[in-house]
Amino acid sequence: MGTKMRIAGLMSGTSAxxxxxxxxxxDKDKVNVLALDTFAYSDELRxxxxxxxxxxxxxxxxxxxxxxxxxxxxxxxxxxxxxKSGIGLDTIDLIGSHGQTIYHNPKGRRxxxxxxxxxxxxxxxxxxxxxxGITTVADFRPRDMAAGGQGAPLVPFADYFLFCDKxxxxxxxxxxxxxxxxxxxxxxxxxxxxxxxxGPGNMIIDGIVSILSKGKDKFxxxxxxxxxxxxxxxxxxxxxxxxxxxxxxxxxxGREEFGEQYVELVYQRMKKKGMSSENILATxxxxxxxxIVRAYRKFLxxxxxxxxxxxxxxxxxxxxxxxxxxxxxxRILLSDDYGIDCDAxxxxxxxxxxxxxxxxxxxxxxxxxxxKQPVVLGKIIPA
Numbered sequence: 001m002g003t004k005m006r007i008a009g010l011m012s013g014t015s016a017x018x019x020x021x022x023x024x025x026x027d028k029d030k031v032n033v034l035a036l037d038t039f040a041y042s043d044e045l046r047x048x049x050x051x052x053x054x055x056x057x058x059x060x061x062x063x064x065x066x067x068x069x070x071x072x073x074x075x076x077x078x079x080x081x082x083x084k085s086g087i088g089l090d091t092i093d094l095i096g097s098h099g100q101t102i103y104h105n106p107k108g109r110r111x112x113x114x115x116x117x118x119x120x121x122x123x124x125x126x127x128x129x130x131x132x133g134i135t136t137v138a139d140f141r142p143r144d145m146a147a148g149g150q151g152a153p154l155v156p157f158a159d160y161f162l163f164c165d166k167x168x169x170x171x172x173x174x175x176x177x178x179x180x181x182x183x184x185x186x187x188x189x190x191x192x193x194x195x196x197x198x199g200p201g202n203m204i205i206d207g208i209v210s211i212l213s214k215g216k217d218k219f220x221x222x223x224x225x226x227x228x229x230x231x232x233x234x235x236x237x238x239x240x241x242x243x244x245x246x247x248x249x250x251x252x253x254g255r256e257e258f259g260e261q262y263v264e265l266v267y268q269r270m271k272k273k274g275m276s277s278e279n280i281l282a283t284x285x286x287x288x289x290x291x292i293v294r295a296y297r298k299f300l301x302x303x304x305x306x307x308x309x310x311x312x313x314x315x316x317x318x319x320x321x322x323x324x325x326x327x328x329x330x331r332i333l334l335s336d337d338y339g340i341d342c343d344a345x346x347x348x349x350x351x352x353x354x355x356x357x358x359x360x361x362x363x364x365x366x367x368x369x370x371x372k373q374p375v376v377l378g379k380i381i382p383a
Contacts, residue, residue: 004025004027005026006024006025007023007094007095007354007355008021008078008081008096008134008351009022009095009347009348009350009352009354011347012099013178014176014177015176016041016053017041019073020037020344020347021037021038021080022344022347023082023092024351026355031340031351033340033344034087035081036081036344036347038343039080039081045069048062053102053255053259066122067122067123067124068127070099071123071126071128072127072131074097074128075131089132089134092132093134094355095128095132095136095354096136096137096351096357097125097136097137097138098350099138100121100122100123101121103118103120104252105256106150106252117145119141121138121139123138125137125138125139125381126381128381129382129383135381136380137357137380138379140353144371144375147366147371147373148370148371148372149250149364149370150251150369150370151252153180153196153369154349154377155349156193156368157190157353157356157363157364158349159184160188161352162338164184164188165187166187168304168305168306169184169186169305170306170307170308171296172308172310172335173307173310173323175201175292175316176201176311176346177203178254178258179200180195180196181198182195182368183195183300185301186305190367190374191367192367193368194249194367195249196249196252196368197252198291199245199288199292199295200258201312203255204258204262204284204287204288206220207267208267209225211264212280220318221315225277225281226278226282226284226316226318229276229278229280230279230282231286232279235275235283236287236290239287242257245295250368250369266284267280285316288313290322290326293326293327296327303330306331307330307331308335308338309333309342310335310342310343310346311346314335315342354378356376357378358380362375363376
């Protein structure tokens with residue numbers, strides 16, 4: 001890749017709690033993070049987004065409306081970060097926006113004689129480009145799916161760019177709403193990468209916290225409630241029987257499998273057994289940890305020398321402690337230890353993906369997504 005560019009990366013994940021913005025300078029294989037922040041959604045906007053994601057049938061007018069609303073919110077978030085950090089908006093060359101996934105169906109549905117896979121991210125990039133005056137790259141998933149892939153995970157390309165090491169086998173473990181791993185063997189090339197979703201990250205924990213607090217709280221801060229509880233092994237074993245965990249990679253998942261309906265089912269099962277709030281959250285947290293540990297032992301060629309955590313789950317001390325216990329052979333670190341803020345790593349990743357797109361470089365990882373060949377991801381909206 002060529003000359004230096006300043007890029008703003010935007011990410012809104014399955015938790016739908018706000019948009020992460022990172023402004024970075026990229027020059028060949030070097031990334032310099034200049035500014036980053038998270039701009040929270042209003043409660044009303046978050047409810048509206050989750051209403052689209054969790055509904056079997058939703059009003060197409062709402063999808064249309066929120067697509068443009070989020071375009072405005074994303075654009076304003078870039079402007080806010082520029083103002084806050086003293087970075088001139090006119091110094092930014094490019095924006096890379098993941099958008100907000102409201103539906104992702106890598107298994108597909110039948111149309112005539114074909115199975116058609118699909119995905120939908122909203123956050124209209126034409127609005128972003130128009131409001132900022134900056135060329136915007138967005139809608140990264142569909143091209144990979146057109147090439148026979150699952151459209152996920154997308155960040156392995158950026159993980160390779162940021163963390164590949166000549167001597168150490170590394171796993172980059174993101175724990176957002178969904179948890180996903182990128183395995184980078186020592187000295188690997190992109191064709192050697194193994195990456196897939198390990199299952200729910202914070203999604204079940206956050207959903208149960210919301211139920212227990214009647215919507216007042218969104219997450220178990222630091223895993224403190226779970227730390228006071230005891231894991232119910234019978235319930236945990238039952239949860240681990242979900243068919244997703246026996247599927248071989250490449251594989252991806254989302255709210256379609258582990259959203260509100262699944263959270264409610266699990267919660268009612270635990271409540272019926274008379275479990276305390278502490279025990280319920282301890283078991284939900286153990287579920288995330290155990291699915292990650294089992295995925296490593298089942299699907300990776302060996303346990304990595306280092307596991308580098310990022311995403312909101314990296315702040316859950318109880319979850320991290322469980323991972324350290326389950327992966328005793330590995331050194332557990334945060335992406336912060338390598339100068340990449342664990343809350344902004346995915347926003348940084350979409351800046352890197354946009355950089356590759358604008359340079360015309362293939363930026364999917366077929367070994368991770370299942371695509372037939374490398375392709376250039378994203379749609380370019382000129383300023």
